Amino acid sequence: MTALLQCRNISKSYGGVHALQKVDLKVEPGRVHGLIGPNGAGKSTFIDVVSGRTRGSGTVILGDTDVSGFAPNRRRRMGLSRSFQRTSIFPALTVRSQFELAAGWVDNDNTADLIDMFNLRGVLDVRAEEISYGQQRLVDLGLALVGTPRVLLLDEPAAGLSAAESHHLADHLLDIARRWNVAVLLVEHDMDVIFKVCDVLTVLETGKLLIEGPPESVRSDPKVIQAYFGSTA
Numbered sequence: 001m002t003a004l005l006q007c008r009n010i011s012k013s014y015g016g017v018h019a020l021q022k023v024d025l026k027v028e029p030g031r032v033h034g035l036i037g038p039n040g041a042g043k044s045t046f047i048d049v050v051s052g053r054t055r056g057s058g059t060v061i062l063g064d065t066d067v068s069g070f071a072p073n074r075r076r077r078m079g080l081s082r083s084f085q086r087t088s089i090f091p092a093l094t095v096r097s098q099f100e101l102a103a104g105w106v107d108n109d110n111t112a113d114l115i116d117m118f119n120l121r122g123v124l125d126v127r128a129e130e131i132s133y134g135q136q137r138l139v140d141l142g143l144a145l146v147g148t149p150r151v152l153l154l155d156e157p158a159a160g161l162s163a164a165e166s167h168h169l170a171d172h173l174l175d176i177a178r179r180w181n182v183a184v185l186l187v188e189h190d191m192d193v194i195f196k197v198c199d200v201l202t203v204l205e206t207g208k209l210l211i212e213g214p215p216e217s218v219r220s221d222p223k224v225i226q227a228y229f230g231s232t233a
């Protein structure tokens with residue numbers, strides 16, 4: 001299968017800190033690709049560079065187009081969407097207003113479908129700060145899906161959710177990938193979510209690609225155990 005997102009040689013340094021060093025990664029349509037690693041491994045930086053939020057080096061190809069030099073908004077309009085570690089919603093705006101604003105940026109308005117999908121119709125006229133945290137995360141995910149992106153980069157979408165909410169979110173992610181044929185890159189610390197939804201995993205350690213492969217083989221790889229726990233025992 002041809003990858004929808006191809007990232008080649010992605011590097012980024014902050015002063016003397018090599019946050020990413022020549023990382024290659026591909027994501028195929030309809031698949032969920034997990035990006036994991038210990039704290040500080042470079043996962044968020046990778047999403048920042050690929051989405052264009054942070055300037056790094058390397059090549060980002062979306063479909064057939066090299067988008068490496070494009071601004072984040074241009075990448076977004078071309079179908080490369082992302083969410084943030086902390087929700088990017090506006091607390092004082094109603095849920096309805098946030099979706100209306102997001103719809104203004106895209107050609108095809110699919111907000112009605114998203115509102116139904118995430119069961120948000122009952123809170124449309126409530127300010128975002130007044131809905132539950134779990135609902136805020138769903139609004140955040142919904143906003144990233146406005147316009148039906150081809151590629152979705154998610155930075156810890158399950159952070160702060162209860163086990164039941166994480167489970168529910170994982171079902172949504174699988175549905176988005178499989179039914180909409182979206183290529184999903186998922187950064188997540190919740191290993192239940194990772195092992196439930198990911199078709200393939202890439203592990204980063206101190207900015208370098210440590211291993212890539214099927215979740216079951218990555219889970220038992222001594223290098224990964226060493227990276228996470230400092231021991232192969």
Ligand SMILES: Nc1ncnc2c1ncn2[C@@H]1O[C@H](COP(=O)(O)OP(=O)(O)OP(=O)(O)O)[C@@H](O)[C@H]1O
Nearest residue numbers: 014017018019037038039040041042043044045046
């Ligand atoms: N704006 C910045 N300025 C300086 N250093 C930074 C900046 N952002 C990240 N770093 C450093 O880059 C490295 C990678 O950070 P990054 O946040 O990408 O890791 P991460 O894998 O997402 O970590 P976590 O799981 O804790 O979110 C770390 O050493 C971090 O301290």
